Amino acid sequence: MPLKNYGVLKGKAIDRKIGEGKTPHYQVLINTSSEKHRIAINVKSKLSPSELLYLVDDNFDHPITQELVKLDYGFNHLERKPGGLALDFVRGNLFDTTEMKPLPHDVPGPDNDLNELIELYVTRSQNSEDAVIYAFGEKWGPENDVKDKYFGFLPGNGIHDIHMNQGSVGKFQQDNGVWQDGGLLIHYPKREQWVGVFLAFQSQSFHTDDKNGDRLDSLLATSTAEVRILAALVNPTGSDRNSETVTLINTSTDKVDLSGWSLTDYDQRKHHLNGAINPGEVLQVPLLTNSISLDNKGGTLTLLDKQGIKIDGVYYTKEDAQKQGQTVVF
Helix, strand or coil: CCCCCEEEEEEEEEEEECCCCCCCEEEEEEECCCCEEEEEEECCCCCCCCCEEEEEECCCCCCCHHHHCCCCCEEEECCCCCCCCCECCCCCCCCCHHHCEEECCCCCCCCCCHHHHHHHHHHHHHCCCCCEEEEEEEEEEEECCCCCCCCCCCCEEEEECCCCCCCCCHHHHHHCCCCCECEEEEEEHHHCEEEEEEEEECCCCCCECCCCCCECCCHHHCCCCCEEEEEEECCCCCCCCCCCEEEEEECCCCCEECCCCEEECCCCCEEECCCEECCCCEEEEECCCCCCCCCCCEEEEEEECCCCCEEEEEEEECCCCCCCCCCEEC
């Protein structure tokens, strides 16, 4: 079953503690002006291999940031569905999951383990007057009669599962779900910078079922076709109706049959593909009424094969779509 109380905590980092022990979590004390919360971030997996996968984007740029700044400080419940602010590493096109790398939680020497990596970004936030932290995960509390065991505040409040929450196996499979992934975003308004910190366990899979987030076992059947989303005409001159297009390119040496394939937008609507694309060629796909829509306020595009496996995914921002008639290249 999915997480019970999924959402995002917005606030200011005012203290932190390095993760230690058998199940170490890096702890962050967050002040939301009205109350305190603790963020517990996994830095070591209980399952082998123990090193977590991580990716840090120092210039995170995604349509969701436009809406995040409008949220109130404190915990904001999020609906687990596309088109909103919920995170999904597989479907949300937040970053390229193939760029995630494993990192141990505790290695002798400076600046070479996951604890120290998170410490670097949290302390930078803590030392910046305008920095705001957004922590996505599952909330616990308030625990009215229980002081927080790390920072001693009352009532105890917090948020955990700050990592991918799908594609798990064994006892952790019960937490699988779509549009409920964790993550840490840090916003520096004065310099208009967003930093994204994303974590996943090596035991998890990035190929998951659209209904419940369980890993797909038929990975050997996954398409290996190297078809990519090359460009999109998001904001055509004149009316957008029947004028938007998406351009695909086949980078492989083989002809690819697109029968049964589809393109999806941020709301997970589908545009079904057909025909084929030859090696090295591009294919411009016209988007007709009642298929997907390229919102001029920003959005995502995902390419799925006939098994529903994600082959490629991109996003574009409101700024990308400003120039009418100009094609956005990914």
